[in-house]
Amino acid sequence: MTITITVEKDGYYEGNGMRHEPTVSLYIIPAASKLRRMLRDTRDLIVCPGVYDGLSARIAMEVGFKGLYMTGAGTTASRLGMADLGLAQLHDMRTNAEMIANLDPFGPPLIADMDHGYGGPLMVSKSVQQYIQAGVAGFHIEDQVQNKRCGHLGGKKVVSLEEYMTRIRAAKLTKDRLHSDIVLIARTDALQQHGYEDCIRRLKAARDIGVDVGLLEGFTSKEQASQAVQDLAPWPLLLNMVENGASPVITTKEAEEMGFRIMIFSFASLAPAYLGIRSALMHLKTEGIVGTPEGLGPRKLFEVCGLMESMKVDTEAGGDGFADGV
Numbered sequence: 104m105t106i107t108i109t110v111e112k113d114g115y116y117e118g119n120g121m122r123h124e125p126t127v128s129l130y131i132i133p134a135a136s137k138l139r140r141m142l143r144d145t146r147d148l149i150v151c152p153g154v155y156d157g158l159s160a161r162i163a164m165e166v167g168f169k170g171l172y173m174t175g176a177g178t179t180a181s182r183l184g185m186a187d188l189g190l191a192q193l194h195d196m197r198t199n200a201e202m203i204a205n206l207d208p209f210g211p212p213l214i215a216d217m218d219h220g221y222g223g224p225l226m227v228s229k230s231v232q233q234y235i236q237a238g239v240a241g242f243h244i245e246d247q248v249q250n251k252r253c254g255h256l257g258g259k260k261v262v263s264l265e266e267y268m269t270r271i272r273a274a275k276l277t278k279d280r281l282h283s284d285i286v287l288i289a290r291t292d293a294l295q296q297h298g299y300e301d302c303i304r305r306l307k308a309a310r311d312i313g314v315d316v317g318l319l320e321g322f323t324s325k326e327q328a329s330q331a332v333q334d335l336a337p338w339p340l341l342l343n344m345v346e347n348g349a350s351p352v353i354t355t356k357e358a359e360e361m362g363f364r365i366m367i368f369s370f371a372s373l374a375p376a377y378l379g380i381r382s383a384l385m386h387l388k389t390e391g392i393v394g395t396p397e398g399l400g401p402r403k404l405f406e407v408c409g410l411m412e413s414m415k416v417d418t419e420a421g422g423d424g425f426a427d428g429v
């Protein structure tokens with residue numbers, strides 16, 4: 104059966120000879136659909152810097168990245184002041200992701216860390232539903248045990264393939280039930296404990312359930328990274344580049360040549376923030392002044408955070424809050 108739908112200029116559409124009111128916005132493309140289309144319609148590597156709060160996300164958008172990645176390590180460090188040891192819960196992760204994903208409705212899609220899904224299949228389902236409702240475009244879910252840790256630390260443990268697949272199935276079923284385009288990314292941390300072949304087995308099992316993208320965490324060599332792309336082709340793979348972590352340094356150019364489709368840089372904002380803040384505070388301690396470069400006053404920082412757009416909204420609505428500027 105062929106259904107022809109004609110969308111009219113006013114957004115109404117015709118179907119079965121009748122005019123229908125649009126039930127979905129024709130103007131804002133959901134971030135999940137945007138990301139899905141980027142994966143499907145281009146061959147480009149989608150580069151997503153890791154962001155962990157509103158300011159780091161705003162900076163990444165100012166620089167013009169086409170995608171963003173919300174790091175769980177960064178979220179845990181900035182919201183809880185703790186190390187990436189499975190301490191952030193669904194609430195911490197979802198509220199952070201929701202804020203970042205909604206900073207600019209026309210902005211870059213956000214891929215978010217979902218750790219192990221925060222529990223059994225029921226919790227995974229709840230997590231997926233909340234990420235969808237938060238406007239997250241894609242997320243990765245892994246096979247580490249509940250007492251998880253950063254993928255670039257030693258001593259990681261993973262659950263059995265069977266248990267991991269219950270998480271994956273719960274995620275896929277929830278996505279389908281909610282008719283969401285959210286991009287599912289299966290991550291395996293099994294390399295340390297079980298070796299490369301087991302990782303490929305786990306990722307293939309996730310792929311066969313209908314997961315969109317694979318992530319093998321903690322490659323130990325460039326050859327291994329390249330091999331994984333070939334072993335799983337044409338299934339798209341995501342590369343997590345953590346400089347000074349467990350893996351060799353791989354640039355975006357090299358990742359693109361290897362055939363990766365998405366690349367995240369988990370510590371892209373967190374490490375420079377540590378260096379920048381520490382150096383400024385050391386200066387304050389020793390010199391009695393922060394020493395902020397000229398031009399970097401409150402106004403500049405607020406501009407990065409949408410000052411002009413906010414003023415426009417008020418003025419267009421007839422408000423006089425900014426009649427005399429700021």
Ligand SMILES: C[C@](O)(C(=O)O)[C@H](CC(=O)O)C(=O)O
Pocket residue numbers: 153173174175176177187216252253254255320343345348369370
């Ligand atoms: C990708 C990751 O899950 C993250 O939280 O950003 C971390 C990054 C890290 O802690 O090195 C991970 O790789 O486990």
